[in-house]
Amino acid sequence: MDDIPLLALLAVLVVLLLVSGFFSMTETALMAANRYRLRHRAEAGDKGAKRVLGLLAQTDRMLGAILLGNNLVNAAAATLVSVITITLVGDDKWALGLGTLAVTFCILVVSEVSPKIVGAAYADRLAPPLAFLLTPLMQLTRPVVGVINLFANGLLSLLRLKPKHYEASPLSREELRSLVLGARHLLPGKHQSILVNLFDLERITVDDVMTPRTAIEAVDLEADWEEIAAQVATSYHTRLPVYRGDLHRIVGILHLKRVVGLQQRELLNRETLEECLAPPYFIPAGTPAFAQLQFFQENRQRLGLVVDEYGEIDGLLTLDDIIEEIVGEFTTSTPAGGNRLVWGEDGSVLVDGSRSLRELNRKLGLDLPLSGPKTLNGLIVEYLQDIPESGVGLKVGGIPIEVVHTQDRSIKTVRLFRPAPREKR
Template sequence: MSDIHLTFQIAALVVLLVLSACFSMSETVMMAANRYRLRSLAAQGNRGAGLAIDLLARTDRLLGVILLFNNLVNTAAATLVSVITLELFGDERWALGIATLLVTFAILVFAEITPKVIGANNADRLAPIVAYPLSALLRSFYFAVWFVNLFSRGLLALLRLKPREDNSGALSVEELRAMVIESGQYIPHKHRSILMNLFDLESITVEDVMTPRGAIEGVDLSDPEDDIRRQIGTSFHTRLAVFDGDREHVVGVLHQRRLLSNLLDESFSAERIRELLARPYFVPADTPLYSQLQFFQENQQRLAFVVDEYGELLGLITLEDIIEELIGKFTTSTPDAGDRMAWNDEGSVLVDGSANLRELNRKLELELPTDGPKTLNGLILEHLQDIPETGVSMKIADTPIEVVQTQDRMVRTARLFRPVPRPEEQ
């Protein structure tokens, strides 16, 4: 009879260790589970994932029910080991000491470390499963869990520690950026590049991507009508900036489609063009690209003139410029020399002085500074603090630059040389 009783006690001890392992694994599973994956499964109708999300919304109750039963089971196992030891060896202190070490080892290895490692490696798969028994235990023993948490909250109040509200659904921009970077096997490179550019829209201003004032193609109403007609006829743009004697005085925007529809019935003249002009739309230079995209949508505009704090015209930005900043060059009716920009066999390339620095960095894989001037001409002038002569060379951000042509107090053409990698980079 005593053998049967001892066998029953040993079997009960094994059951307690298994239960302890289950609770330990459940704790790790719930804490390590990917909450966004659980939300995705819950949206697809997975009831276990929905229960897991509900449990994680109140971590104090979740941890309360897990630790309550885990500690009860561990305490019962330690007590049962003492009872078995007393029955086998009597009141021998050495036997109780060895039994204590053995049960500690068993709990540590079989009920703590091993199940927690298993849970951490399979958290997303096991979370919807363990959520069922945990939810049932929480409903059945809600008062006991509430009573224990009552003392826990009182202790936190004495320590002046206020539990934070669950903010697991909030991610910072840098965390989202890291998630996109690490999602290489799930998101194609092109899509990942678009997402990365989207994160930068708040830090990039319209001044960074605008067409500089000197490169704006427009019509001057003070020119002879033959010159105006030739300018409109050879333009690659559907919308043209219109000036009146001064390149800084924009009087409107000419939509060529509207002009063509009116010329079918009426003669061509500068005054007729003035009547067809749309009101110009101006934006500050420090407007973030994302905000400008919203402004374009709200005002139903596709083109805006960029001005500084004094109202001076700096350049022009279009809806296509913002879209291309997101997804790269996609289509254009204008011959773009930037598309042919590449290093030659000698490791150099001729670049227009009005080239955008961000575009140069992207196409030539350079690291020219973009926190100051936005064009290559502006960068050279700022670096030299003077208007350079032809043949002047310099090095900016490890990139050798040679001035090839200057005209009208600006660098028209420059030659860039491929940077030589540093020894540590090699």
């Protein structure tokens, strides 16, 4: 190499460092590229994305080619620096040592750290063109890489390791939920809320969203006919459970549209009312809400009665109850304003003891515990280990609560106070 000009040697060294940087950037960009975005682009016909996915499907060969080229280039650069050092200052040990330090610094800065930072920062954009350049190199080095991988796989076998082809690991439900929550700048707020509610729907059961037994409006066939007729005429629901004497003795479900014509012709009586009943649909307590949504669809039902292990009625569930868990409250079966939950000017609100804790949390922005009882009455009784008298106050989860009225061994009315805002640390 004595006949080669020094400038030519320096130019070759620069080229080697840049080629080494290409290999480093390629390795980082291909491994850091978003597999899901690449798969989406490939399905849309992007050839570059398809090429990248093809390389990732044979990770051992891809990494073998990259590392082979990178190590060869780095070794050549180190040798060339030694030649340049000898040409300039001779073969003294201190000179060769300084040359080694210099080439190490150049490789780290120019060929390793900088290219990898760029490759990681722009992985999705750089991966397709870099894969295009790497593909022919893989074909050229295929025999050598095959031999290297043979020895590498033999070593891994001795260590009892069985590597698999690299694939994007599937995201768990919680990871997907976090992904949606982190996409605030990409999704409208309402869309994001619906998606998050869909994930949460997997974790709740019908017990969390049903109307409790004490709050069910139903028709008792053993009541006076005038009372039954008035209830049917003034009910704000479209379907009513019908029982005989006791709510646990359900006879059927009455669709009020079926009796409108009979009422107009004055033909409605106990017998004709019973003829209009549809068979009741029962739901086992603890059924996941999402599964029940599918069951409603499969059985063409919109209303069901939740029963415990003894067949006793626990509550009533409608299709609307589940849908509102996904999209939020969109309809009501009570008079305007009769079902509203809003804080008063004094920072308090009166609520029924049978109110669902999930509903209170959603509508009032509270954080009442949901791991135990489902209703406010159950939460207070569990907390106090007793049925309290009127006027008793307590604090649950930082929320002040006052028992306003108790009757028949249950809490009828409760006053909730808006909790003080938590200080940000």
